Amino acid sequence: MLTADMRRNSRIFAAFFLMWIGCTIYYYFSFDDKGSGMNEALKLKDDVIQDRLRQQNSVTKLSDPTPHDADTDKLSWKYFDEKSYIAKTKLRQGEDAFGRNKFNQRASDDIPSNRDIVDTRQPGCRGVSHRKDLPATSVIITFHNEARSALLRTIVSVLNRSPENLIKEIILVDDFSDNPDDGLELAKIQKVRVLRNERRQGLMRSRVRGADAATASILTFLDSHCECNKGWLEPLLERISENKTRVVSPIIDVVSMDNFAYIGASSNLKGGFDWNLVFKWDFMTADEMTRRRGNTIAPVRTPMIAGGLFAIDKSWFEEIGKYDMMMDVWGGENLEISFRVWQCHGSLEIIPCSRVGHVFRKQHPYTFPGGSGNVFARNTRRAAEVWMDNYTMFYYAAVPSAKHVPIGSIKHRLDLREKLKCKSFSWYLENVYPELKVPNREDVISGAIHQGSQCIDTLGHFQGQTVGLYYCHNSGGNQDWVLGKNQKIKHLDMCLGIAGVIEVGRQVKLESCNVQNTKQKWVQQSKEGGLFRLHQHETLCLDSKGHEANGLTLQTCNSSSSTQMWKFVLSKS
Numbered sequence: 368m369l370t371a372d373m374r375r376n377s378r379i380f381a382a383f384f385l386m387w388i389g390c391t392i393y394y395y396f397s398f399d400d401k402g403s404g405m406n407e408a409l410k411l412k413d414d415v416i417q418d419r420l421r422q423q424n425s426v427t428k429l430s431d432p433t434p435h436d437a438d439t440d441k442l443s444w445k446y447f448d449e450k451s452y453i454a455k456t457k458l459r460q461g462e463d464a465f466g467r468n469k470f471n472q473r474a475s476d477d478i479p480s481n482r483d484i485v486d487t488r489q490p491g492c493r494g495v496s497h498r499k500d501l502p503a504t505s506v507i508i509t510f511h512n513e514a515r516s517a518l519l520r521t522i523v524s525v526l527n528r529s530p531e532n533l534i535k536e537i538i539l540v541d542d543f544s545d546n547p548d549d550g551l552e553l554a555k556i557q558k559v560r561v562l563r564n565e566r567r568q569g570l571m572r573s574r575v576r577g578a579d580a581a582t583a584s585i586l587t588f589l590d591s592h593c594e595c596n597k598g599w600l601e602p603l604l605e606r607i608s609e610n611k612t613r614v615v616s617p618i619i620d621v622v623s624m625d626n627f628a629y630i631g632a633s634s635n636l637k638g639g640f641d642w643n644l645v646f647k648w649d650f651m652t653a654d655e656m657t658r659r660r661g662n663t664i665a666p667v668r669t670p671m672i673a674g675g676l677f678a679i680d681k682s683w684f685e686e687i688g689k690y691d692m693m694m695d696v697w698g699g700e701n702l703e704i705s706f707r708v709w710q711c712h713g714s715l716e717i718i719p720c721s722r723v724g725h726v727f728r729k730q731h732p733y734t735f736p737g738g739s740g741n742v743f744a745r746n747t748r749r750a751a752e753v754w755m756d757n758y759t760m761f762y763y764a765a766v767p768s769a770k771h772v773p774i775g776s777i778k779h780r781l782d783l784r785e786k787l788k789c790k791s792f793s794w795y796l797e798n799v800y801p802e803l804k805v806p807n808r809e810d811v812i813s814g815a816i817h818q819g820s821q822c823i824d825t826l827g828h829f830q831g832q833t834v835g836l837y838y839c840h841n842s843g844g845n846q847d848w849v850l851g852k853n854q855k856i857k858h859l860d861m862c863l864g865i866a867g868v869i870e871v872g873r874q875v876k877l878e879s880c881n882v883q884n885t886k887q888k889w890v891q892q893s894k895e896g897g898l899f900r901l902h903q904h905e906t907l908c909l910d911s912k913g914h915e916a917n918g919l920t921l922q923t924c925n926s927s928s929s930t931q932m933w934k935f936v937l938s939k940s
């Protein structure tokens with residue numbers, strides 16, 4: 368019938384029409400976004416594009432009546448202008464390329480943000496398939512005066528090397544950089560949100576600000592000079608989605624500070640520390656290596672994370688107390704979160720199939736309000752006092768000056784530890800970091816060295832000067848001594864020793880400690896004290912005779928002389 372024919376014709380027509388529309392759209396998009404060689408990550412937000420189109424149309428109408436054939440221009444409207452963003456902070460002619468950032472800014476500026484890098488994963492990682500229903504993450508990047516090209520490359524590598532649906536947003540926290548535009552400009556890019564601190568807050572409080580603003584269920588923290596590699600995100604998210612108490616970190620590859628070459632790191636490393644509590648990389652133990660033979664891409668339990676790059680479940684981050692908000696600027700926070708995660712019933716892992724490059728530097732590019740050494744020691748001491756129980760004594764023995772760094776109140780953090788019923792530091796050492804050698808307590812315990820009612824006292828003197836006696840006040844300070852390893856008598860970083868020729872009557876002075884120096888070694892008569900004989904000159908002893916005039920001196924040993932009898936008394940703290 369006529370109507371049936373018509374209906375069939377119209378159906379065929381409709382089908383052709385839809386195909387045509389489909390092809391046109393496909394052609395348009397493939398040309399527009401993919402065929403153009405544009406850096407996909409730099410796509411602008413929709414409202415920014417609309418704004419620009421509107422502006423451009425009105426400008427065209429006013430000033431240029433001829434139709435504007437500028438498809439390429441139209442394309443670039445949709446993309447962030449990387450070149451001009453970076454050009455604004457270009458190095459001046461003759462300027463030191465390392466001056467501002469302590470890495471080669473020229474090298475960074477000259478490399479496009481979406482350059483190709485070598486896939487450094489072990490071959491076994493490439494075939495691994497991941498669950499399809501992984502949760503999305505909020506990526507949090509904090510920065511302070513970061514080189515624009517390095518910051519942008521971090522963002523671009525996140526967007527280009529992650530499945531689109533797994534990146535909910537990228538939150539930039541600008542920790543009061545000199546130029547607010549460093550961050551604000553980037554807010555035009557898809558998925559990027561920018562928060563700017565009104566004053567310098569430091570890494571920890573900035574990260575917490577970013578975390579509080581995050582809307583995804585998993586937080587991924589990155590430094591502002593990173594470069595994510597292929598497939599970096601999925602294995603991290605998968606591990607957390609199976610168990611939210613896992614805190615996971617990629618293998619951190621090296622982006623050269625000199626030329627920005629991307630270099631794969633060893634997959635046999637984990638994070639650790641010595642008693643100075645400074646982070647270091649440790650090789651896996653022989654045992655661990657043997658156990659891994661069957662599966663070289665299995666997650667690696669790590670006692671410590673480097674701190675710059677890791678992912679954590681947002682609700683768990685909150686549950687275990689985010690960060691210590693009283694830590695300033697930088698440093699010590701990785702130690703703190705590592706102890707806290709392990710001791711409070713979680714775990715830290717390095718995921719070998721996740722790789723992220725990071726520019727490692729030799730110095731800090733920015734200034735520390737309060738001086739970098741002090742801030743680091745303060746943060747580290749806060750972590751130690753909250754989490755290390757009486758093992759802090761080994762830290763103070765390794766870094767004596769830390770003992771005198773004021774740390775403010777740690778009550779909130781101790782309450783947190785109590786509330787979460789966290790395990791002891793000795794549990795951590797036994798179960799998480801058995802390789803760390805615990806020194807003999809006798810080697811590091813500090814106290815006062817008595818002679819009757821008087822004690823050996825630095826009298827406020829410095830290196831190269833003498834020491835004397837003063838009434839024992841039992842409150843440490845200038846009377847605080849460690850009878851350390853290698854038979855040293857140590858006050859802070861100075862040791863009692865003899866400068867010059869060894870002979871009767873020589874003054875004993877404060878010197879910088881040197882393991883090789885035998886003129887700083889004293890042989891104790893017993894653990895409690897008695898005579899202190901000079902090593903290899905055991906007829907000469909530490910003596911207080913005439914100390915008011917000359918300080919302590921070296922005299923012929925005489926065990927019946929009261930000026931040579933010493934008693935070591937442990938300090939109570």
Ligand SMILES: [Mn+2]
Nearest residue numbers: 590675725726
């Ligand atoms: Mn860094």
